[in-house]
Amino acid sequence: MPLTSEPIDEQLARRQKGYGRGRRMQIEKDQVSIVGGVRHGLTTGAPVALVVENKDWKSWTTVMSVEPVQAEDEGKRRVNRPRPGHADLNGGLKYNQKDLRNILERSSARETTVRVAVGAIARRLLAEFGIKVAGQVIRIGEIEARRRDLPIDELIRLTEESPVRVTDKEAEARMIESIDAAKADGDTLGGIVEVIVEGVPVGLGSHVQWDRKLDGRIAQAVVSIQAFKGVEFGIGFEAGVRRGSRVHDEIMYSNERGFYRATNRAGGFEGGMTTGEPIVVRGVMKPISTLYKPLHSVDIDTKETFSAQVERSDTCAVPAAGVIMENVVAWEIARAFMEKFGGDSIEEIRANYNHYLEQVRQY
Numbered sequence: 001m002p003l004t005s006e007p008i009d010e011q012l013a014r015r016q017k018g019y020g021r022g023r024r025m026q027i028e029k030d031q032v033s034i035v036g037g038v039r040h041g042l043t044t045g046a047p048v049a050l051v052v053e054n055k056d057w058k059s060w061t062t063v064m065s066v067e068p069v070q071a072e073d074e075g076k077r078r079v080n081r082p083r084p085g086h087a088d089l090n091g092g093l094k095y096n097q098k099d100l101r102n103i104l105e106r107s108s109a110r111e112t113t114v115r116v117a118v119g120a121i122a123r124r125l126l127a128e129f130g131i132k133v134a135g136q137v138i139r140i141g142e143i144e145a146r147r148r149d150l151p152i153d154e155l156i157r158l159t160e161e162s163p164v165r166v167t168d169k170e171a172e173a174r175m176i177e178s179i180d181a182a183k184a185d186g187d188t189l190g191g192i193v194e195v196i197v198e199g200v201p202v203g204l205g206s207h208v209q210w211d212r213k214l215d216g217r218i219a220q221a222v223v224s225i226q227a228f229k230g231v232e233f234g235i236g237f238e239a240g241v242r243r244g245s246r247v248h249d250e251i252m253y254s255n256e257r258g259f260y261r262a263t264n265r266a267g268g269f270e271g272g273m274t275t276g277e278p279i280v281v282r283g284v285m286k287p288i289s290t291l292y293k294p295l296h297s298v299d300i301d302t303k304e305t306f307s308a309q310v311e312r313s314d315t316c317a318v319p320a321a322g323v324i325m326e327n328v329v330a331w332e333i334a335r336a337f338m339e340k341f342g343g344d345s346i347e348e349i350r351a352n353y354n355h356y357l358e359q360v361r362q363y
Contacts, residue, residue: 001043005125008032011054011327012113018319020179029055032117045344048209050117051129054110079104080300083305085289087246100300109226111290112324116179119327122334128346129353132156135326137165138282139286140191142316145171152198164292165193165319183315186293190227190286190340193322195279195329200268201353202259202276202360204336213272214336215281222283222329225321226325230284234267248316249277258361281329283323288314290306 012030036049062069063077079100080090091103096251123133138145145168150158158167164175182189205214215233222231239247249261251272261277269277290313299306314320341352 001128003034003038003043003048003121004041005032005034007124008034008050008117008120011123011323014118014160014323015113015320017163017323018165018313018317019176020183020316020318021320022314048121049194050114052113052117059194063357067085070117075099077101081297082300083289084295084297085286090298098300104327107226110323115331116324116327119330122330123327124252125294125334126199126330126337129199129350131325131337133195133196133197133326133330133333135159135165135193135195135322136167137175137319138192138194140164140175140316141182141189143171143174143178145175150356152196156195164318165322168348176325178337179316186291188287188289188291188314189316189318190249190284190288191316192282192284193318193325194282195322195326197268197279197329197333200276201276201281201357202274202332203356204274204333205269205272205342207273214332215267215269215272216335217328218281218332221326222281225283225285225287225324225328227285227321228283228325229286232267232282233269234280235265236267236282239265248274259363279329279333283321283325288317343363 002232009031012032016030026184030052033051033053035044035049035051037046038048062073082092083104086104087107088100088103091097091107092100095103097103118274126322132152134152136159137143138147138156148167150167155167159165161171164172164179166172166175166216181190205217206212210216219233222228235242235247247265249263249266252260253260257306259276263276264274264275264277264280266277268275268277269280282327292313296305296307298304314341338349341349341356343349343352
């Protein structure tokens with residue numbers, strides 16, 4: 001498969017953008033080095049190995065040293081006041097760690113950098129078969145963007161031009177004002193992001209076993225993103241308040257399209273399998289837990305009440321989280337695509353794919 005660092009770096013740069021990001025994005029400029037599995041711009045079939053360096057690592061050589069350090073250096077930057085909403089206290093109790101930096105560094109959303117990088121490779125594979133992935137912010141805090149039914153290429157263009165990844169300019173201005181107000185208060189904002197995938201064939205995933213249901217796998221992937229607390233497909237939770245006649249998508253047929261749905265309230269899934277309609281999945285991100293006006297916590301040494309420790313953080317990372325979500329969804333779709341059509345070369349995969357499409361057409 002054709003592959004260079006360019007499409008990966010493009011996704012890494014998108015992850016670092018978005019109004020409300022903190023100072024770390026001014027330090028790091030993520031770029032990938034492909035160190036295995038690619039030769040002369042083509043994958044070889046060996047595992048693709050990616051490296052993304054932290055530019056700030058020199059500041060942490062003693063604090064995060066692999067080797068033992070002097071006693072006076074051992075406690076530098078030690079974290080003993082867990083932050084509400086983070087993994088700090090739970091992880092410290094679970095792993096019996098007295099320096100909570102061992103927890104917060106591993107649980108950090110920094111790890112999503114390489115999840116975005118591998119998602120970029122997944123997108124490159126899907127693009128070979130006409131599958132496109134887009135994302136948009138639906139809500140930041142109390143501000144909701146007006147929904148617009150746009151072609152996917154237009155949606156991609158407009159959201160790339162927006163600092164908060166919306167197509168609604170009025171909502172964009174109000175979201176920026178809301179982020180500024182939260183920052184001034186030392187507070188943070190969450191929101192809702194949506195990912196749309198077009199061109200997916202019918203039948204990815206399976207109904208025969210719980211762990212092969214593709215919507216279930218996507219849901220797990222989305223909620224695994226740091227600070228994500230919920231996920232829905234299509235009309236999602238609204239299905240619980242509507243009657244069935246206003247939930248299920250009627251099945252239609254035409255010679256040009258074959259079988260299709262009159263609506264897409266299910267968000268592209270029935271029975272754990274894709275329907276051939278666009279996949280529409282939304283995730284809700286809570287406000288980032290690190291506050292510059294910190295909440296109360298308890299010192300793990302003295303057990304006294306203190307203000308929680310403050311680490312470098314963002315006021316709002318919802319636009320960036322949408323980019324992360326796009327790429328984890330792309331990865332799950334590509335994984336299911338390869339399970340269905342997998343081969344040892346693009347040509348073999350394409351032959352399997354085209355044979356299946358012909359089978360579906362003749363059904």
